Amino acid sequence: MKLHIKNGRLIDPANGIDASRDLYLADGKIAAVGAAPAGFQADRTIDAQGLVVAPGLVDLSARLREPGYEYKATLESELQAAIQGGVTSLVCPPDTDPVLDEPGLVEMLRHRARSMNQAHVYPLGALTVGLKGQSLTEMAELTDAGCVGFSQADEPILDTTVLMRAMQYAQTFGYTVWLRAQDAHLGRNGIAHSGPIASRLGLSGVPVMAETIALYTIFELMRSTGARVHLCRISSAAGVALVRAAKKEGLRLSCDVSAHHVHLTDADIGFFDSNARMTPPLRSQRDRDALRQGLMDGTVDAICSDHTPVDDDEKLLPFGEASPGATGLELLLSLALKWAEEDGKGDGLSQAIAKISPAPAQLAGLAGGRLEEGAPADLCIFDPEARWTVKAAALASQGKHTPFLGYELRGQVRHTIVAGQVVFSRP
Amino acid sequence: MPHHELDAEALYAALARQVKDALANVDKVALVGIYSGGAWLADRLATELDVDGRLGYIDVSFYRDDYAEKGLPTDVKPSQIPFDVDGATILLVDDVLYTGRTTRAAINELFDYGRPARIMLAALVDRGERELPIAADFVAHTLALAPGERLVLQRADDGKLSFTVDHA
Amino acid sequence: MHNPQLNKNGELQHLLTIEGLPKAIVNQILDTASSFVGISDREVKKVPLMRGKSVFNLFFENSTRTRTTFEIASKRLSADVINLNISASSASKGESLLDTIDNLAAMHADMFVVRHAQSGAPYLIAKHLTDTGRSHVHVVNAGDGRHAHPTQGLLDMYTIRHYKKDFSNLTVAIVGDILHSRVARSDIHALTTLGVPEVRAIGPRTLLPSGLEQLGVRVFTDMREGLKDVDVIIMLRLQNERMSGALLPSAQEYFKSYGLTTERLAMAKPDAIVMHPGPMNRGVEIESAVADGAQAVILPQVTFGIAVRMAVMSILAGN
Numbered sequence: 001m002k003l004h005i006k007n008g009r010l011i012d013p014a015n016g017i018d019a020s021r022d023l024y025l026a027d028g029k030i031a032a033v034g035a036a037p038a039g040f041q042a043d044r045t046i047d048a049q050g051l052v053v054a055p056g057l058v059d060l061s062a063r064l065r066e067p068g069y070e071y072k073a074t075l076e077s078e079l080q081a082a083i084q085g086g087v088t089s090l091v092c093p094p095d096t097d098p099v100l101d102e103p104g105l106v107e108m109l110r111h112r113a114r115s116m117n118q119a120h121v122y123p124l125g126a127l128t129v130g131l132k133g134q135s136l137t138e139m140a141e142l143t144d145a146g147c148v149g150f151s152q153a154d155e156p157i158l159d160t161t162v163l164m165r166a167m168q169y170a171q172t173f174g175y176t177v178w179l180r181a182q183d184a185h186l187g188r189n190g191i192a193h194s195g196p197i198a199s200r201l202g203l204s205g206v207p208v209m210a211e212t213i214a215l216y217t218i219f220e221l222m223r224s225t226g227a228r229v230h231l232c233r234i235s236s237a238a239g240v241a242l243v244r245a246a247k248k249e250g251l252r253l254s255c256d257v258s259a260h261h262v263h264l265t266d267a268d269i270g271f272f273d274s275n276a277r278m279t280p281p282l283r284s285q286r287d288r289d290a291l292r293q294g295l296m297d298g299t300v301d302a303i304c305s306d307h308t309p310v311d312d313d314e315k316l317l318p319f320g321e322a323s324p325g326a327t328g329l330e331l332l333l334s335l336a337l338k339w340a341e342e343d344g345k346g347d348g349l350s351q352a353i354a355k356i357s358p359a360p361a362q363l364a365g366l367a368g369g370r371l372e373e374g375a376p377a378d379l380c381i382f383d384p385e386a387r388w389t390v391k392a393a394a395l396a397s398q399g400k401h402t403p404f405l406g407y408e409l410r411g412q413v414r415h416t417i418v419a420g421q422v423v424f425s426r427p
Numbered sequence: 428m429p430h431h432e433l434d435a436e437a438l439y440a441a442l443a444r445q446v447k448d449a450l451a452n453v454d455k456v457a458l459v460g461i462y463s464g465g466a467w468l469a470d471r472l473a474t475e476l477d478v479d480g481r482l483g484y485i486d487v488s489f490y491r492d493d494y495a496e497k498g499l500p501t502d503v504k505p506s507q508i509p510f511d512v513d514g515a516t517i518l519l520v521d522d523v524l525y526t527g528r529t530t531r532a533a534i535n536e537l538f539d540y541g542r543p544a545r546i547m548l549a550a551l552v553d554r555g556e557r558e559l560p561i562a563a564d565f566v567a568h569t570l571a572l573a574p575g576e577r578l579v580l581q582r583a584d585d586g587k588l589s590f591t592v593d594h595a
Numbered sequence: 596m597h598n599p600q601l602n603k604n605g606e607l608q609h610l611l612t613i614e615g616l617p618k619a620i621v622n623q624i625l626d627t628a629s630s631f632v633g634i635s636d637r638e639v640k641k642v643p644l645m646r647g648k649s650v651f652n653l654f655f656e657n658s659t660r661t662r663t664t665f666e667i668a669s670k671r672l673s674a675d676v677i678n679l680n681i682s683a684s685s686a687s688k689g690e691s692l693l694d695t696i697d698n699l700a701a702m703h704a705d706m707f708v709v710r711h712a713q714s715g716a717p718y719l720i721a722k723h724l725t726d727t728g729r730s731h732v733h734v735v736n737a738g739d740g741r742h743a744h745p746t747q748g749l750l751d752m753y754t755i756r757h758y759k760k761d762f763s764n765l766t767v768a769i770v771g772d773i774l775h776s777r778v779a780r781s782d783i784h785a786l787t788t789l790g791v792p793e794v795r796a797i798g799p800r801t802l803l804p805s806g807l808e809q810l811g812v813r814v815f816t817d818m819r820e821g822l823k824d825v826d827v828i829i830m831l832r833l834q835n836e837r838m839s840g841a842l843l844p845s846a847q848e849y850f851k852s853y854g855l856t857t858e859r860l861a862m863a864k865p866d867a868i869v870m871h872p873g874p875m876n877r878g879v880e881i882e883s884a885v886a887d888g889a890q891a892v893i894l895p896q897v898t899f900g901i902a903v904r905m906a907v908m909s910i911l912a913g914n
Contacts, residue, residue, distance in 0.1 A: 196806025201714055272718045274719075316723075320715070489630070499910050502626070539639035540637050
């Protein structure tokens with residue numbers, strides 16, 4: 001299908017472009033930027049007047065709940081949510097049931113996702129079998145099956161020796177290890193950031209130390225093994241400072257933050273709102289400010305949605321019993337725009353897009369995130385001025401719980417294009 | 428604004444005379460004043476009758492019939508009945524007798540303390556418009572008020588009693 | 596943020612925590628309680644305020660003493676009381692908290708007295724009742740996790756007011772496992788709301804939560820120093836579980852440094868009062884000589900507790 005996208009404001013941070021440019025797509029790729037290729041006959045033309053034409057969003061963490069948790073959500077609903085949110089590529093963690101530690105499971109997942117012709121799905125393989133932290137998975141086989149990295153999701157590795165060996169093994173093949181900086185024991189029963197608010201509310205706390213002590217361990221192991229690590233969901237000011245120093249030192253490190261942590265703090269727990277129950281927990285204002293500063297100065301490379309659909313049965317419970325997590329694929333764009341508009345230069349659009357498309361694509365080693373000739377035709381065309389209110393019923397995801405329910409947000413997707421096909425258009 | 432026709436002190440004097448005459452030969456009368464106006468009047472009457480410690484105060488908040496509409500008032504005071512209600516002859520004292528509901532509540536409350544032999548009612552002013560079959564044994568003055576008007580007994584620092592009329 | 600305890604008219608609709616309660620409402624509860632104290636001396640120890648109303652005691656966490664005092668308070672208000680010990684029934688069969696509430700509300704409950712092991716559980720219940728059009732049903736928090744035990748806080752304040760009259764020149768010390776204590780949190784909020792100038796927390800580091808100073812509390816780890824010239828001492832109960840969580844080595848060692856002995860009590864003012872929410876662990880947090888001594892007001896606390904609960908319930912039921 002030959003597609004001509006005209007009159008749009010093209011924002012392609014990877015190539016430093018923010019200008020009025022037309023785009024020409026053919027055979028699933030970008031055929032030309034600016035001027036039409038010779039003899040180009042469009043099958044369809046999209047008038048993007050007043051809209052931003054950006055590379056499709058690349059979300060570094062979205063739980064699709066398949067296999068095993070289909071009662072919470074399915075590929076159908078969550079991939080629909082992805083494209084409605086302008087997300088054309090997503091990375092999913094291995095904490096499914098069964099865990100993604102077998103090549104066959106990964107293949108099945110990818111096959112099923114591909115057949116839907118929606119967003120590209122890139123699974124992370126389990127770092128250890130069953131995520132149990134004891135024996136290594138067949139990382140090479142899993143990579144052949146389509147894994148883009150290896151992760152323990154939210155499960156700690158109790159035995160440091162195992163973590164070290166896993167990192168050594170991954171380093172042998174050049175695989176990236178995706179790790180949450182979370183000490184196995186400190187704050188393991190915690191449900192909120194350890195601080196005055198948790199003390200007042202009588203909620204058991206997760207101290208910042210749980211993150212920093214884990215970071216020290218990870219960095220030491222990186223020095224010794226040379227492994228490449230991506231840190232998932234950094235949450236504290238002290239954590240950001242350690243990452244900054246480690247990057248300066250030259251460790252092969254990248255780092256993401258959840259869109260929720262960019263905006264919310266432990267005060268958003270309010271009167272025990274279980275929609276604010278997350279892992280890692282929402283921390284203090286100072287922590288949030290440091291995360292935002294980290295995004296500005298590049299210490300934090302990317303913003304992800306940390307999409308985690310949780311159903312009513314697991315959220316309409318007292319805070320301590322509720323499952324952590326929130327739906328996020330459909331809010332990622334707006335939340336990134338909100339951050340950049342508040343903290344960034346000018347209207348912040350280029351900065352926001354950089355954090356949710358080219359930067360995540362690059363650190364995960366994925367195609368996409370750029371709009372030059374020959375790049376995959378994965379696009380997010382959105383109205384930067386449109387305002388919308390977050391309503392549970394209007395979300396495509398089966399996960400209806402988010403602390404942003406009722407919020408009015410700016411920025412709404414109009415068209416999502418994957419591999420040159422228009423997979424979503426807002427009516 | 429003081430009610431220019433009502434001299435509370437004069438009315439008290441009239442009431443006290445009635446009460447003393449009627450109860451001269453009654454043994455061991457107990458006085459129970461309904462907060463706040465009735466309590467002040469009971470204090471005064473206690474100096475003129477021989478009550479010998481049989482002086483109590485009652486707050487009817489827990490026995491009112493309008494609790495469902497109005498809730499509990501914010502200024503509930505503890506009732507104090509320092510004598511045995513069983514077999515007692517009680518003179519209940521209130522400042523203004525109106526619908527009769529306060530009196531009913533006070534009677535119900537007294538019966539939760541014990542079984543009195545007899546209860547009489549003394550009121551400084553009867554403004555009519557009874558909603559229950561209640562009557563006072565001793566009244567100093569009867570009058571009618573306009574709807575929305577409320578007669579309020581006041582006690583000055585020196586103990587002097589006066590009436591004011593409030594408009595709701 | 597809208598305070599879920601108050602209705603649109605600023606009246607108390609639920610009692611969930613003392614934090615954020617207007618001082619006027621706290622005082623109204625204490626003042627109303629003093630009218631209820633005398634009821635126990637009458638022939639008929641009841642008032643008809645809640646006649647025909649049903650109070651459901653929902654205890655997800657076992658507590659015979661608290662449940663009993665709420666039951667007595669309800670009955671003294673002439674209410675019908677239904678006791679539900681949920682730990683033994685539906686919850687263990689997997690019925691969700693909100694389903695349990697819906698079922699009971701369908702039985703025309705007028706008031707729920709709730710004790711739950713999770714902080715915030717009564718808020719979920721109160722919100723659900725409002726969301727499902729049942730805002731005439733009132734919730735009283737009888738203790739939620741570590742968060743709050745507001746009726747205990749209120750009866751502790753009533754006790755202090757009874758013996759000390761004026762809050763504005765008192766020093767009050769709370770001693771023990773403050774980290775896990777909902778009583779401590781409620782007491783702290785109540786004391787600061789009523790204008791007590793100095794509130795102290797005394798305990799080993801492992802039992803002191805972070806952020807106490809932000810609540811307006813002076814923290815001490817030395818008991819003798821912390822009790823110096825104190826007017827009121829509130830002793831907290833030490834639970835056995837603390838020994839197994841690597842928070843304390845043993846009860847004996849705890850008593851050695853933090854037990855209230857006659858000798859330590861002497862550091863406080865000579866007319867200082869000793870309080871305890873009960874039940875007491877003699878020889879662990881408090882020496883028998885002190886518990887049975889002239890300065891202890893632990894039994895009056897229990898009596899006041901009934902009056903305070905009657906006050907809370909009758910104020911709520913009338914709103």
